[in-house]
Amino acid sequence: MNGGIMPLYEATPSTLQVVQRYLSVNAKHTPILVATIVFSLLTSSVLSVITQCLRAIIDDYGITGTVFNTQTALLLISLTVFIPSQYLQQFLGIKCSExxxxxxxxxxxxxxxxxxxxxxxxxxxxxxxxxxxxxxxxxxxxxxxxxxxxxxxxxxxxxxxxxxxxxxxxxxxxxxxxxxxxxxxxxxxxxxxxxxxxxxxxxxxxxxxxxxxxxxxxxxxxxxxxxxxxxxxxxxxxxxxxxxxxxxxxxxxxxxxxxxxxxxxxxxxxxxxxxxxxxxxxxxxxxxxxxxxxxxxxxxxxxxxxxxxxxxxxxxxxxxxxxxxxDMPAEQTGGTVMKPKEDAILLENVSFSYPGKPAVLNGLSFSIKQGEQIAIVGGSGSGKSTVIKLLMALYRKDEGKISIFGHAIEAWSTEALRDHISYVGQDTYLFTGSIWDNVAVGNRNASNENIQAALDAALLNDIDVRREIGERGFHLSGGQRQRVAIARAIMKDAPLLLLDEPTSALDTQNEALVSEALRRLAKGCTTIVIAHRLSALRNIDRILCLEDGRIVESGTHEQLMTLQGAYYRLYQTQEAGI
Structure with a gap:
């Protein structure tokens, strides 16, 4: 439900359309609006009686010389009804609007x-x-x-x-x-x-x-x-x-x-x-x-x-x-709340393109076993980060098949799917509050002991985790922000871990701390890492090298260096500092 049932407006909506949609969105408040109108009718009815009484009093005064009669009594009674009726009419109107x-x-x-x-x-x-x-x-x-x-x-x-x-x-x-x-x-x-x-x-x-x-x-x-x-x-x-x-x-x-x-x-x-x-x-x-x-x-x-x-x-x-x-498109809904029935992550002939642009992925295929740690590398625009976005259901593939834990990605409830995924990106977003608050959102039911354990595992025991960190973690260094994000992912304890260049913006000292925290996080998880520094991939189980949205090479660091192909050229270029 996108705020109503009316279609996307290509032109300025009419006044009637505005009012209709306003009332549609606020349909649950209709009883208050109806009560407002009822008391308005009551107020106006009492007002009619008051004016009729005044007319009779004024006209009768010229005949009897007195204003104290039946009409006067009726006027006073009407006024006692008019005042609370008008109050309720105005109060209910304001309440309805609020x-x-x-x-x-x-x-x-x-x-x-x-x-x-x-x-x-x-x-x-x-x-x-x-x-x-x-x-x-x-x-x-x-x-x-x-x-x-x-x-x-x-x-x-x-x-x-x-x-x-x-x-x-x-x-x-x-x-x-x-x-x-x-x-x-x-x-x-x-x-x-x-x-x-x-x-x-x-x-x-x-x-x-x-x-x-x-x-x-x-x-x-x-x-x-x-x-x-x-x-x-x-x-x-x-x-x-x-x-x-x-x-x-x-x-x-x-x-x-x-x-x-x-x-x-x-x-x-x-x-x-x-x-x-x-x-x-x-x-x-x-x-x-x-x-x-x-x-x-x-x-x-x-x-x-x-x-x-x-x-x-x-x-x-x-x-x-x-x-x-x-009326802007919402995320696809539907699917089922499911549990993993298989361990593999599978992509078969997956293609994807951004609106109005050439295809980013062209028939991409690979699979990952439980606990396996793979890295995806490639030049800029090769489709590395797009793979992560597809697995998180942020984007939807154009063609092919994506299966996560034995279920097609379309069959998953989006929220249920993401419950099984932890994510740490390059541009870490932290919410206003303390480090403790940001880590706790990884698992809203976690105990204080569990939160502290995650903080320790992410090497955050040298920081006051209760102090305010400012908007987007402004008061923290880049390495500290990344370690907070890692602690948050540790708290979630999801079986699939997605890392999108988590150390690319760090200096050597912070990279070493973050890398150690990531090693602890990835232990026992099925992990996909988008790698920036290829020298850090020596202990990765398998490296997938992308070019033009396809895998052109696959193997360990030593195997791919021996081939002296696309991965070798990327590595040599990076080592040379070009």
Whole structure:
């Protein structure tokens, strides 16, 4: 479920589509919304009784000279119902909106967390963050105001209009005669607002992406003096956002005075025309007073018409970006929660290509036995890391067969498959918190003794494992981060270990520590390592050498060196420091 049942939007969704999907995602909160409308109807019904009582009291006063009668008692009773009814209507409306806001955010995070890795690789992080925060806030803000405030006002206004027509249809219709013309003018003025908002949010997403590039690659930006270039790009995106924002605000500013005219003009007409009708004995003084009171409740939704237009136009512009995010392909689901029935990892004639690019893997085949440790080597672009991504089900093969522990990879539940895999990569990601916290996520049910044992096995006993390590482990060295990742993998204790160049970015001293930690981790595991330093492969059971997505050589380090083929050339090139 990607946040609803509607297809990917190729154009800006209509207001109806936005509301339909909003209600679809928040269907579980429908009872609260219905209760809000029920109390709005109750409030408006009590309001009708109040105005009728006021009309009778005013009219009877001219005859009896007193305001204390049955109508007065009914008025007081109605007021005791009106106050709590209106409170509940507003409270439930706000509660419904807050619950919907929470659901929308939870849904968006769930969608991003399930997003297809291949799709995610084509997106800019800053733009996704902008959609999940700024765009979503705009939608929630617009529809929050509508369902919590304006929809109940419209319900009350509609009932007030019916009662007002009953009291004096001539006065009511005449007072509202100009409203349709101003409403049409407001619609025309607000027509381009959706486009302006969409341009504004896109520019905001672009600026956030540029800022993310600066913060994420700060050292590179400084080293290559990219500050001026990034500032120019950021300024251009901000200028575009400001220009689109000004265009949107210009339309909004025009709508505001028109809304005020729509609110006050009917009351002015009622006062003037009401006196005329009263003198002509077509309405009583009490009737004029009742219509004036009712006009306030009729005027609220009419005066807010421009704000409703602005909100829905804004929601439409933002919704196209949020809905597109929701509709991005998710990871394949299905499969079965299974247990290994065989030990081998098998790839047969596997082919894979990234969208719009030549094939990375071309008929790749190999198998691994339980406990065997193999290395995959090759030049840049030969498909080494792609093999790891396929085995982790981050990508799906185009052709061929992948079997893990005796089951086709498609037959596995993705989560169950990954429960049997430990992974340590080159760019180690650590979560904000302590080293202890990061290691503990490897096994959420582990005891403190088990966590400490993993820390010791990863040679982390020389570090304070309880202190905060900063965002992405900023306060740790590269070698320390890698050892934390190894300890996390030790905690998982999975039968298949995937290592993607885990020592490539380390100095000699740290490499020695990490290599020892990896040796302890790999003991007893079926291991696939993407190797950077070929000199470290002397004790590997088997080395697979890739060229153009195929295995061209297979054997031990000594065997492949004897062949003096592709592996030998790679080794010689690396040893020569070329």
């Amino acid at each position: 619950m919907c806001d929470r659901t929308m955010r939870e849904n968006t995070f769930a969608v991003v967390s399930r997003m297809n890795k291949q799709t995610l690789d084509t997106q800019r992080t800053g733009d996704i963050l902008s959609r999940a925060n700024s765009d979503l806030s705009q939608i929630n803000g617009a529809l929050h105001n509508y369902f919590s405030v304006r929809l109940p006002q419209q319900v009350i206004g509609l009932v007030a209009l019916i009662v007002s027509l009953f009291i004096s249809w001539q006065l009511t219709v005449f007072s509202l005669a100009i409203v349709p013309f101003i409403a049409v003018l407001q619609v025309k003025i607000s027509a381009p607002l959706t486009g302006f908002v969409l341009q504004w949010q896109r520019a905001a997403g672009e600026s956030l992406s540029i800022a993310n590039n600066l913060m994420g690659g700060y050292e590179v930006a400084k080293a290559y003096n990219l500050g001026q270039l990034l500032r120019q790009r950021y300024d251009a995106a901000v200028d575009q956002a400001a220009s689109s924002g000004m265009n949107a605000n210009r339309a909004t500013i025009w709508l505001s005075p028109l809304g005020q005219v729509m609110f006050f003009f009917p009351q002015i007409i009622i006062c003037g025309f009401g006196v005329y009708l009263a003198n002509a004995h077509q309405i009583t003084s009490g009737g004029v007073m009742s219509v004036i009171i009712l006009s306030v409740f009729i005027g609220n939704p009419i005066g807010d018409f421009s704000a409703v237009l602005t909100d829905f136009k804004t929601a439409r512009g933002c919704a196209s970006r949020v809905f597109e995010l929701w």
